[in-house]
Amino acid sequence: MSAPGSRPARVRPYAITGGRTRTRVALALETLVHTDGAAELRTLSGERRTICELCLRPISVAEVSARAALPLGVVRVLLDDMAGAGLVVLHGATADRPDRALLERVLDGLQRL
Amino acid sequence: MDSSGSESASASAKIVVAGGFGVGKTTFVGAVSEIDPLVTEAVMTDASAPHDDLSLAGDKATTTVAMDFGRISLTSDLVLYLFGTPGQERFWFMWDDLVRGAIGAVLLADTRRLDACFAPMDFFEDRGLPYLVALNAFDGARRFDDADIRDAMELPDATPLLTCDARRRGSAKAMLVSLVEHALALTP
Ligand SMILES: Nc1nc2c(ncn2[C@@H]2O[C@H](COP(=O)(O)OP(=O)(O)OP(=O)(O)O)[C@@H](O)[C@H]2O)c(=O)[nH]1
Numbered sequence: 001m002s003a004p005g006s007r008p009a010r011v012r013p014y015a016i017t018g019g020r021t022r023t024r025v026a027l028a029l030e031t032l033v034h035t036d037g038a039a040e041l042r043t044l045s046g047e048r049r050t051i052c053e054l055c056l057r058p059i060s061v062a063e064v065s066a067r068a069a070l071p072l073g074v075v076r077v078l079l080d081d082m083a084g085a086g087l088v089v090l091h092g093a094t095a096d097r098p099d100r101a102l103l104e105r106v107l108d109g110l111q112r113l
Numbered sequence: 114m115d116s117s118g119s120e121s122a123s124a125s126a127k128i129v130v131a132g133g134f135g136v137g138k139t140t141f142v143g144a145v146s147e148i149d150p151l152v153t154e155a156v157m158t159d160a161s162a163p164h165d166d167l168s169l170a171g172d173k174a175t176t177t178v179a180m181d182f183g184r185i186s187l188t189s190d191l192v193l194y195l196f197g198t199p200g201q202e203r204f205w206f207m208w209d210d211l212v213r214g215a216i217g218a219v220l221l222a223d224t225r226r227l228d229a230c231f232a233p234m235d236f237f238e239d240r241g242l243p244y245l246v247a248l249n250a251f252d253g254a255r256r257f258d259d260a261d262i263r264d265a266m267e268l269p270d271a272t273p274l275l276t277c278d279a280r281r282r283g284s285a286k287a288m289l290v291s292l293v294e295h296a297l298a299l300t301p
């Protein structure tokens with residue numbers, strides 16, 4: 001099913017998310033989002049399609065917001081939806097402080113730069 | 114969280130670059146980022162409203178807060194993000210989001226305006242977020258003894274105090290290394 005051609009170019013945030021404002025999962029700014037196939041792209045339109053295209057390589061929630069020019073809150077709701085529908089996969093959301101293993105990997109990586 | 118199991122696992126980490134208005138946050142992020150700093154926007158309705166609460170956005174006055182950030186790919190499966198804090202204090206509502214899950218913060222300071230550090234210091238100390246103070250060496254700014262600066266800032270002895278030039282990649286990188294070392298020292 002495709003969107004009607006009369007779709008306005010700019011819709012209000014709460015219209016994009018269907019009025020939803022809360023997500024089930026707390027998506028961190030740096031949570032990585034990824035989609036493993038272009039298969040679904042054809043069936044998507046609008047913001048969801050834009051987001052899926054951005055996620056063909058792993059990309060952070062903040063980066064999706066920046067590159068799609070959509071507010072963070074809108075992107076979070078959409079990504080939560082899309083993850084629930086299996087369109088994207090979320091990686092590496094951390095609720096609290098990073099553990100030693102991650103810190104050591106980061107330190108090692110920085111020292112090699 | 115990793116709900117796939119099939120994809121090659123990717124990990125990300127985040128460091129906050131904080132400091133007062135015009136202290137060099139964007140310059141710092143740009144100096145080490147592999148991409149030109151990007152901007153993400155969050156919408157808020159009033160100081161107390163959660164910024165995701167978009168249903169309220171229709172008829173209430175809204176404020177948009179822009180945060181700039183950069184990216185460093187450390188390995189093929191590990192990405193570090195650097196987030197600059199919004200300079201003005203009326204944007205405090207974003208800070209919870211910024212520090213959640215962060216490794217720590219580089220607090221940029223200008224010796225001519227050390228008081229701009231007090232609110233962020235209180236915030237980081239309250240949240241238990243590891244941070245260091247990086248004095249951004251602006252041309253023409255007087256040099257002080259570290260001890261005097263520590264005194265003026267009431268900086269805890271255990272909190273690193275360093276000097277940087279936010280325009281230089283090597284200098285910014287050294288701040289990040291020191292911060293992660295500091296965070297490691299504080300992590301059991
Ligand atoms: N001399 C000198 N100038 C600097 C340094 N870092 C930043 N600047 C200059 O200071 C000005 C402000 O830097 P920004 O990076 O925009 O500061 P900011 O903290 O992002 O500013 P806001 O986001 O507006 O709060 C710019 O003109 C920079 O070129 C430094 O280490 N030395």
Ligand SMILES: [Mg+2]
Pocket residue numbers: 138139140181197
């Ligand atoms: Mg800036």
